[in-house]
Amino acid sequence: MAQRLSNQAKLKSLFTVTSSAVVLFGGISLYQGNERFYSKVVIPLVQLLDPETAHNLAVKTLKWGLISKQKTEDSNLLQTTILGLQFKNPIGMAAGFDKQGEAVEGLNNIGFSFVEIGSVTPKPQPGNPKPRVFRLPEDGAVINRYGFNSDGHDVVSERLKKLKENKNFNCILGVNLGMNKGTKDAVEDYINGIKKFMDVADYFVINVSSPNTPGLRSLQNKKNLEELLIRINAARKSMGTKQPLLLKLAPDLSDSERQDVVDVILKKNSKIDGLVLCNTTIMRPNLTNSNKKESGGLSGAPLTDISTAMISDMYRRTHGRIPIIGVGGISSGVDVYNKIRAGASLIQLYTSYIYNGPPIVGKIKRELCEILETNGFSSVSDAVGKDSGNR
Template sequence: MASWLNNMEKFKSLLAVTGCAVTMFVGVSIYNKNEKFYKKVAMPIIHLLDPETAHKLGIKLLKWGLVPKGNTTDSKLLETTLLRMKFRNPIGMAAGFDKHAEAVQGLSNCGFGFVEIGSVTPEPQEGNPKPRVFRLPEDKATINRYGFNSEGYSIVWSRLKKLREAKESDIIIGVNLGKNKNTEDAAEDYVNGIKTFSDVADYFVINVSSPNTPNLRTLQRKQKLEDLLAAINKIRESSNIKTPLFLKLAPDLSSQERQDIADVIQNNKTKVDGLILCNTTINRPNLINTNYENETGGLSGAPLNYISTTMISDMYKRTKGTIPIIGVGGVFSGEDALAKIKAGASLVQLYTSYTYYGPPIVSKIKTELNDLLKKEGYNSVADAVGKNNIIK
C-alpha cells in the first residue's frame, strides 16, 4: 500500500511538471515576448511548483527551445570589450542557474551577453538534502543551500565541447569551478578544473565564497588564498593557459579580509584577472518575509543589491581600478545595472530577477540601461565604469 501511494505521488508530480510545461509552451506561442504575460500568467504558474522543481523546469524549457528569443540585436552602445573578450552586451546570467551547462544556447537566445555555468565539481555530487531552496516573494529574494550539486567535470565538459563544435552561438561562456565536499586538497580540484575546461571556457571563476560547502569560505583567508592562487597560476603558466581568471568573493568579509584579498590578487604570483562581486550573503538584512530567515543558506535577490554595489565600490578603490569587476546581486532594472557599473563593474550578472520575471527581464534591463547611458551622455559601457568612484 505504501509503495502504491508513493508511486501515485510521483505520478502526480510528473503530471504537475508536464502540465506546467504544456501551459508554458502554449503561453509562449501566443504571447511571444510579452512581458505582462510572463509577469501575470507564466511566472505565477511556474511558482505553483516548489522552487527547485521550477528551476529544473526552467532549464528544460530553455534546453528544448521552448522559450522565445529575446532581443539579441543589441545597440553599439551596449557592446563592450574586457580582457580581450568582446561582449554584445554587458548583461550575463550568473553561476548557479545553469549548473550543468544544459541551457547555454537557450540563455543566449534570451539575449544575455554572456553565460556563466556551474559551479562544477570534479566528481558528481548530490549537494545538500532537500528542501534547499526557498522563495521570499515579498522581498524579491531567494535563500538556497544547494551545496554544489553537480554532474561533474566530465559530463559538463562534454556538453560545452559539443556546443563549441556546433558553432551555433558565439556567446561568451564562463566556467565557475567549485570543489567536492570531501576533498582535502582544494587546490587540486581547482587546478584540475583549469586543465579540464581550458579548451571550452572563455573565462574561469574560482568560487571560494559559497556558504553552502563546509569550510569553503576559509579559502578566502590570506594564507590559504595565496597558496590556492599560487598553485592555480603555476599550472596556468606551465600549460600556457591564457584564459582569464576571476575570483568570486562573499559579501560577508570584514574590512581587513577585503584588504588582505586585494593585496594577494595584485601580487604577481597570486594575481587574478578579475573579481566577481558578490556571492550570496548569510545575513538577513531587513527581510519582510521572516518565514525562512532562520533557514541556513545564501540570500540572493533585491536585499543583496545595495550590499553588492557597495562592495564593488570598495574593492574597486582597494585595487585602484586595476582589477576588472563583474557585479552581481539584486539586479532587477537598468538602473540597478548602471549603479553597479558606475561603482566599478565592467559587466553585470543577474539570476534571481530572472526566476521571478522570466526571460523578458533581460531585454527590459538592456533597454533601460541603453536609455540611461544615452541620457547621461556616455558613449559606451566602459565610459561609465567607476564614474561614482574617486580613487585617491
C-alpha cells in the same frame, strides 16, 4: 432529443475551440516573451511548483528551445571589451542557474551575452538534502543551500564541447569551479577544473565564497588564498592556458579581510584577472518572509545595495586595476547603471530572472541604453567607476 444532443455538441465544440485558442495564445505569448503574460500568468503558475522543481523546469525550457530568440540586435552602445573578450552587451547569467551547462545556448538566444555555468566539481555529487531552495517573494529574494550539486567535470565538459562544435554558437562562456565536499586537496580540485575545461571556457571563476560547502569560505583567508592562487597560477603557466582567471568573493568579508584579499591578488605570483562581486550572503537584512530562518545563501533584492557598496569598495582598493563583474539584486537598468558607475564592467543576473522570466533581460538592456544616452555616455566602459575617486 436530437435538438438537445445538437446543443451539447455545439457546447462541446465551443469548449474545444476556446480551450485550443487559450492554449495557442498562451503558447505564442510564452514563446514570444510577452512581459505582461509572464508577469500575470506564467510566473504565478510556476510559483505553484516547489522552487527546485521550478528551477529545473526553467533550465529545461531553455535547453529545449521553447523560448523565442531575441528579436532585435543589441545597441552598439552596449558593446564592451573587457578581459580581452568582446561582449555584445554587459548582461550575463550568473553561476548557479545553469549548474550543469545545459541551457547556455537558450540563455544566449534570449539576450544574455555571456553565461557562467557551474559551480562544477571534479566528481559528481548530489549536494545537500532537499528541500534546499526557498522563495521569499515579499523580499524579492531566494535562499539556497544547494551545496554544489554537480554532474562532475567529465559530463559537463563533454556537454560544453558539443556546444562549442556548433559554428553558429557565439556566446562567451565562463566556467565556475568548485571543490568536492570533503576533498583532501581543494587546490587540486580547481587545477583539475582548469585542465578539464581549458578547451571550452572563455574565462574561469574560482568560487571560494559559497556558504553551503563546509570549509570553502576559509579559502578567502589571506594565507590560504595566497597559497591557492600561487599554485593555480603555476599550474596555468605549465598548461599554457590563456583564459582570464577570476575570483568570486562573499559580501560578508570584514574590512580587514577585504584588504587581505587585495594584498594577495595584486602580487605577481598570486594575481588574478578579475573579481566577481558578490556571492550570496549569510546575513538576513530586514527580511519579512518566514523563510528568512532557513540556512543558506541569500540572493536577490536585499543584496542590491550591499553588492554595489562592495563593488565600489573593491574598485577603490584595487585602484581600478582589476575588472569587476557585478552581481547581486539586479532587476532594472538603474541597478545595472549604479553598479557600473561603482566600478563593474559587466553585470550578472539570477534571482530577478526567477521572479520575472526571460522578458527581464530585454527590459534591463532597454533601460540601460536610455540611461547611458540620457547621461551622455557613448559606451558602457565610459561609465565604469565614474562614482569612484580613482577616475
